[in-house]
Amino acid sequence: xxxxxxxxxxxxEETEFLCDPNQTVLxxxxxxxxxxxxxxxCGSGDCGACSITVDGRLTCSCLMLGPEAEGKSIGTIEGxxxxxxxxxxxxxxxxxxxxxxxxxxxxxxxxxxxxxxxxPNPTDEEARYWLAxxxxxxxxxxxxxxAVHAAAAEMRGESA
Amino acid sequence: MxxxxxxxxxxxxxxxxxRPDGVDxxxxxxxxxxxxxxxxxxxxxxxxxxxxxARIKKINTAKAEALKGVKAVITAADMPxxxxxxAFVGEGPMNFRDLSNNLMARDKVLYxxxxxxxxxxSSMSIAKAAAELVExxxxxxxxxxxxxEAMADGAPVLHDDVFTAGVDPKPTKPSNxxxxxxxxxxxxxxGFAAADKIIERTYKTAPVHQAYIEPHACIAAYNADGQxxxxxxxxxxxxxxxxxxxxxxxxxSDIRVVPAEIGGGFGGKTxxxxxxxALALSRKAGRPVRMVMDRVDVFRGTGPTSGGTVKVxxxxxxxxxxxxxxxxxxxQAGAYPGSPMGPAAMCCxxxxxxxxxxxxxxxxxxxxxxxxxxxxxxxxxxTFGTESAVDEMAxxxxxxxxxxxxxxxxxxxxxxLYGPTFQNxxxxxxxxxxxxxxxxxxxLGPNQxxxxxxxxxxxxxxxxxxxxxxxxxxTLVLVSGSPDIGGSRASMAMMAAEILGIEVEHIRPIVxxxxxxxxxxxxxxxxxxxxxGMAVCEATNEVVKQLRGRAAKIWEIDVEAVEWRDxxxxxxxxxxxxxxxLSLADIAAKAARTGGPIxxxxxxxxxxxxxxxxxxxxxxxxxxxxxxxxxxxxxxxQDVGRAIHPSYVEGQIQGGTVQxxxxxxxxxxxxxxxxxxxxxxxxxxRVPVASDLPAIDAVLVEVPNPRHPFGxxxxxxxxxxxxxxAVANAICAATGxxxxxxxxxxxxxxxxxxxxxx
Numbered sequence: 039x040x041x042x043x044x045x046x047x048x049x050x051e052e053t054e055f056l057c058d059p060n061q062t063v064l065x066x067x068x069x070x071x072x073x074x075x076x077x078x079x080c081g082s083g084d085c086g087a088c089s090i091t092v093d094g095r096l097t098c099s100c101l102m103l104g105p106e107a108e109g110k111s112i113g114t115i116e117g118x119x120x121x122x123x124x125x126x127x128x129x130x131x132x133x134x135x136x137x138x139x140x141x142x143x144x145x146x147x148x149x150x151x152x153x154x155x156x157x158p159n160p161t162d163e164e165a166r167y168w169l170a171x172x173x174x175x176x177x178x179x180x181x182x183x184x185a186v187h188a189a190a191a192e193m194r195g196e197s198a
Numbered sequence: 199m200x201x202x203x204x205x206x207x208x209x210x211x212x213x214x215x216x217r218p219d220g221v222d223x224x225x226x227x228x229x230x231x232x233x234x235x236x237x238x239x240x241x242x243x244x245x246x247x248x249x250x251x252a253r254i255k256k257i258n259t260a261k262a263e264a265l266k267g268v269k270a271v272i273t274a275a276d277m278p279x280x281x282x283x284x285a286f287v288g289e290g291p292m293n294f295r296d297l298s299n300n301l302m303a304r305d306k307v308l309y310x311x312x313x314x315x316x317x318x319x320s321s322m323s324i325a326k327a328a329a330e331l332v333e334x335x336x337x338x339x340x341x342x343x344x345x346x347e348a349m350a351d352g353a354p355v356l357h358d359d360v361f362t363a364g365v366d367p368k369p370t371k372p373s374n375x376x377x378x379x380x381x382x383x384x385x386x387x388x389g390f391a392a393a394d395k396i397i398e399r400t401y402k403t404a405p406v407h408q409a410y411i412e413p414h415a416c417i418a419a420y421n422a423d424g425q426x427x428x429x430x431x432x433x434x435x436x437x438x439x440x441x442x443x444x445x446x447x448x449x450x451s452d453i454r455v456v457p458a459e460i461g462g463g464f465g466g467k468t469x470x471x472x473x474x475x476a477l478a479l480s481r482k483a484g485r486p487v488r489m490v491m492d493r494v495d496v497f498r499g500t501g502p503t504s505g506g507t508v509k510v511x512x513x514x515x516x517x518x519x520x521x522x523x524x525x526x527x528x529x530q531a532g533a534y535p536g537s538p539m540g541p542a543a544m545c546c547x548x549x550x551x552x553x554x555x556x557x558x559x560x561x562x563x564x565x566x567x568x569x570x571x572x573x574x575x576x577x578x579x580x581t582f583g584t585e586s587a588v589d590e591m592a593x594x595x596x597x598x599x600x601x602x603x604x605x606x607x608x609x610x611x612x613x614x615l616y617g618p619t620f621q622n623x624x625x626x627x628x629x630x631x632x633x634x635x636x637x638x639x640x641x642l643g644p645n646q647x648x649x650x651x652x653x654x655x656x657x658x659x660x661x662x663x664x665x666x667x668x669x670x671x672x673t674l675v676l677v678s679g680s681p682d683i684g685g686s687r688a689s690m691a692m693m694a695a696e697i698l699g700i701e702v703e704h705i706r707p708i709v710x711x712x713x714x715x716x717x718x719x720x721x722x723x724x725x726x727x728x729x730x731g732m733a734v735c736e737a738t739n740e741v742v743k744q745l746r747g748r749a750a751k752i753w754e755i756d757v758e759a760v761e762w763r764d765x766x767x768x769x770x771x772x773x774x775x776x777x778x779x780l781s782l783a784d785i786a787a788k789a790a791r792t793g794g795p796i797x798x799x800x801x802x803x804x805x806x807x808x809x810x811x812x813x814x815x816x817x818x819x820x821x822x823x824x825x826x827x828x829x830x831x832x833x834x835x836q837d838v839g840r841a842i843h844p845s846y847v848e849g850q851i852q853g854g855t856v857q858x859x860x861x862x863x864x865x866x867x868x869x870x871x872x873x874x875x876x877x878x879x880x881x882x883x884r885v886p887v888a889s890d891l892p893a894i895d896a897v898l899v900e901v902p903n904p905r906h907p908f909g910x911x912x913x914x915x916x917x918x919x920x921x922x923x924a925v926a927n928a929i930c931a932a933t934g935x936x937x938x939x940x941x942x943x944x945x946x947x948x949x950x951x952x953x954x955x956x
Contacts, residue, residue: 074232075226078490119224124225129224135217138850144224
């Protein structure tokens, strides 16, 4: 089967790749572009470990085919920090011990960033429902929520 | 040197620094099992049985081998036949032959999802296509899924060489009952005769999966010279090495296992599923082979923990004094013997000082995947029964559930039913802390109820190794053999920093591969902070001794006259004040002239792990229309000995508690009539999500364990023990309905409420 040529933007950089028409964006990122920060926990859109943004919208990259990325702007965990400067969501996850094994963490950080860009001051319930598509088996979510609220405050310019 | 056993003197232990591996994990750079690559690697896939129980008549691999891009196909014929032998490599009972047959079925498949062949090809899509081309001819056999049905006369017998062990006389016929164990003390009949009230109940629990988010993954290379490298995520690189060596007939020294970051384990990664297959494929193909499971195969082919039946009989006086307690715990082992019925029996009454008690464990095979360890293996199942019964007794007698437990609580000097006499335990302290917690004063509304339950786990020690090396600039590298699942690198570095009197950031902790650190038993049993921590402390104390020796040499005084504090050597005694203190960096810079590199090793077989106890309080609201349970408040109190890094201790308690809430309310394996797993996805196997839960208040009680340099006890397993009973007790308080079967899912609870006419 002939491969499809795709041009898109990934973390701000114009990127070209060739993929099988049935290859997922997750597989393209991990296997062809070396961006292994996005994880596969289920391959069926249930766990959120592969979360990316597509034109700003939170998406499971395991449910999107490579050719669908044509012309799109994709954000992955590798693009969240600016150089060696961590994004507030990343630094608050560390400060609040919001990760144990760290496997779900990239997806949760991408999802949290997307939440806070849209809703700078979510209630606890809003944050919990937004993150309900990101499974974490280690933490019980408690410290994740603490990190989300601390990051929201930091992004609003309030001192934590 | 400061007395590090005094909490007030601690400068690093008990603080909350950012974990040393943290940045890698928040920027997506951490390398997990499925992230590693090797030059020339190819991709492996498995062929799995669609039948619950069948004889393999023939396997034809010709079509698969003929597919372009296929490099190797293996079946059991490519694996050495292993003789029956007890293995003490992982957590819980295991037999090398059974493990081999579980990896790759030899004569019979014993469950839906049992591997029968594996293929390796130049791409994952070709490997999957080739797996479809492997033709397996089966003779389908009758199957049995439920443990009680498996025990019945006339049930399909899985193994013709399993004769119930632990009964006298030895049975003459094989059966699905693999083993019976019993722990007993006192006189049960007299104890029940002395009781004013007796409660007798049978409880059922469903098997639940560990449900780590990272599926099993590895990459393995078998070189032409017989040297093997395996990179994988597991709870023990030495465990993977031992199993691969044994199951493939390779010398241990020819295998190097490099631990990748591990994406959750909870006991489920204490054995192997893929690594020996990947090595066997690599041997045949002459290329490195990567294998990554998909989620469906994780559910069908790995874990879970047992489901089971728990029969409880409890007798007490009117004042709440328990006079007799009896429990029989019948656990599913899955396809091969080895359920955690032993610890289930040992743990279920351990919270209490009961004069007449018995706990019986029964191990039953059926056509399910072989069970694997899951957080406090067995204890949550048996304790769901016993702590539900204790709650019911308190309710019947009109007693407060915490007071009832205080009245019968195990204390220092109590001889546990399973043998040892407790020392330095903090059970009563957890009950008292729960009693004083604001959760108990919170007002409850209509359809709301409060439940209390407690739990116990032994915690273990065992073999661990660590090494510490002083770098040229006075910073240090700390290598240990324990895979870090929940932040243990942080706690290892913190203990070393405390002893050295330096900032934790000056120590870089890593997890060594099997060729770079001494043998270390796997991460499990809540042993790492305790046992590996002791190895780290031993290595660090030796480095401090060497540093004092180097300072003594520089000053030309006796080593006994050198004191180490706050990261520097000071002249002491008659020499006090005679020389300027030498910092770690000063001594490191002069290392070459004072004797060479400063390094030390710690190697321990740690004994004296302090047992752990927890008390949980939960408030729930039940929707009588739907049977849905909302958890409103949750307080989990636990004796942790001493929290090295309190955030990660709290995290263990919160995470374990939430797994318990999932076990209580949602999680279960559902089988079709023909024995196939019907809910092998995260959509249908419902683990708790953020919106299901309230904040989980983890309350740390510290009753130090004197056998550990800082007083640490294991913390990871206790928190999953009480939640199922705590939630059931809360549901009973809210509705008056006593649920005795897990999960307490909406349809089941709704039916129970309707049946009770409430």
